Amino acid sequence: MPSFTVETPQHRYECVVQRGVIGQVDRYLPTKVGRVFVVTTKDVWDLHGQQLAASLVDRSYSVLYFPGGEQNKRLAAVEELAEQMVAAGGDRSSWVIGFGGGIVTDLAGFLAASFMRGVPIIQVPTTLLAQVDAGLGGKTGVNLVNGKNLFGAFHQPHAVLVDPEVLSSLPAREYRAGLYEVIKHGVIRDARLFEVLEQEPDRVLALDQELLEQHVLADSIRIKAEVVSQDEREGDLRRILNFGHTFGHALEAETKYERLLHGEAVAFGMRAATHLSELLGLLPNKDAARIVELIRRYGPIPNIEDLSVDNLVSRLKQDKKTIQGMVHFVLADKIGSVRIVKDADPVLVQRAIQQAILG
Numbered sequence: 001m002p003s004f005t006v007e008t009p010q011h012r013y014e015c016v017v018q019r020g021v022i023g024q025v026d027r028y029l030p031t032k033v034g035r036v037f038v039v040t041t042k043d044v045w046d047l048h049g050q051q052l053a054a055s056l057v058d059r060s061y062s063v064l065y066f067p068g069g070e071q072n073k074r075l076a077a078v079e080e081l082a083e084q085m086v087a088a089g090g091d092r093s094s095w096v097i098g099f100g101g102g103i104v105t106d107l108a109g110f111l112a113a114s115f116m117r118g119v120p121i122i123q124v125p126t127t128l129l130a131q132v133d134a135g136l137g138g139k140t141g142v143n144l145v146n147g148k149n150l151f152g153a154f155h156q157p158h159a160v161l162v163d164p165e166v167l168s169s170l171p172a173r174e175y176r177a178g179l180y181e182v183i184k185h186g187v188i189r190d191a192r193l194f195e196v197l198e199q200e201p202d203r204v205l206a207l208d209q210e211l212l213e214q215h216v217l218a219d220s221i222r223i224k225a226e227v228v229s230q231d232e233r234e235g236d237l238r239r240i241l242n243f244g245h246t247f248g249h250a251l252e253a254e255t256k257y258e259r260l261l262h263g264e265a266v267a268f269g270m271r272a273a274t275h276l277s278e279l280l281g282l283l284p285n286k287d288a289a290r291i292v293e294l295i296r297r298y299g300p301i302p303n304i305e306d307l308s309v310d311n312l313v314s315r316l317k318q319d320k321k322t323i324q325g326m327v328h329f330v331l332a333d334k335i336g337s338v339r340i341v342k343d344a345d346p347v348l349v350q351r352a353i354q355q356a357i358l359g
């Protein structure tokens with residue numbers, strides 16, 4: 001059973017990858033805890049809730065539903081859930097379980113971070129994106145009208161339980177969107193993972209058990225766990241996880257979060273970052289071609305040829321990661337290694353976006 005440790009100055013916890021682990025959540029709760037609150041969405045609970053409920057039979061617990069959707073990932077929803085917790089007898093001894101995709105783990109994490117000034121959470125992510133990314137690392141929060149994830153807190157979970165079996169019910173498009181974040185992990189830190197994705201696309205797309213557990217999930221979680229352990233609060237190292245995200249966020253904002261899934265926007269962003277890396281002479285053409293081809297192989301991403309390059313460029317400057325007016329790009333220098341570049345030539349940025357839009 002692969003298990004990876006995240007160790008930050010205040011916390012140490014395990015991210016466990018194991019078939020059937022959602023039926024063993026009880027093992028990860030201390031013997032003496034107050035009421036347990038499972039935060040989830042109706043769809044996920046209907047699909048997989050029984051298994052989780054079976055492991056909580058000896059506990060007092062409540063299931064709290066959140067409607068789901070990016071438009072509902074708002075402070076009002078956190079307040080509503082907190083009121084329900086109090087009404088159901090929640091107190092400082094309560095625990096939260098975040099059971100769903102990244103929207104649920106972000107929201108439940110923030111709820112746990114603020115309820116009674118902080119109660120523990122166990123994250124049980126159920127989309128590939130949440131299993132390899134959102135569910136671990138301790139970044140929690142909600143959206144503001146003026147931007148995504150602008151309101152939140154760092155709150156590291158007590159444990160992260162990743163059950164590969166739940167992915168069998170995930171729509172194919174959501175699965176592929178998560179795979180782009182896995183490709184990202186390969187580009188930033190693991191040439192071997194990148195090669196596996198290149199060599200075995202059919203097995204990866206068919207959710208082959210061994211590849212899924214040993215590489216897609218395990219390698220990705222190991223990489224994220226390593227990066228977060230070395231840099232919890234987004235200094236230079238953690239920023240490498242944003243490969244493809246500066247351009248991706250611009251695209252998400254420009255399309256009002258409606259046309260693309262987050263992972264798909266990141267796929268576009270990785271294409272743009274790869275072209276920019278090549279245009280700046282940082283990345284050999286051969287490696288750039290491999291990255292673009294791998295993204296294509298796990299596609300398609302929705303067509304965005306109608307978008308204005310100028311609009312995307314001006315969105316870049318509004319990214320929350322812009323520091324004192326300078327856009328920081330995470331760029332590749334070879335497969336498995338990236339660096340932060342602060343002063344990319346705007347003409348080349350424009351050209352990279354143009355090339356990325358065209359595929």
Ligand SMILES: NC(=O)c1ccc[n+]([C@@H]2O[C@H](COP(=O)([O-])OP(=O)(O)OC[C@H]3O[C@@H](n4cnc5c(N)ncnc54)[C@H](O)[C@@H]3O)[C@@H](O)[C@H]2O)c1
Binds near residue numbers: 126135174
């Ligand atoms: N905190 C972080 O570090 C971090 C990192 C990356 C992304 N995020 C956040 O994650 C969110 C996106 O998460 P997501 O892509 O998981 O989307 P999501 O949470 O909306 O889940 C996608 C859809 O799949 C459904 N679903 C979940 N599990 C399922 C399953 N096993 N079978 C069938 N359907 C299932 C959900 O109900 C939802 O309808 C964004 O809000 C993003 O900001 C956070």
Ligand SMILES: [Zn+2]
Binds near residue numbers: 181245
């Ligand atoms: Zn992402």
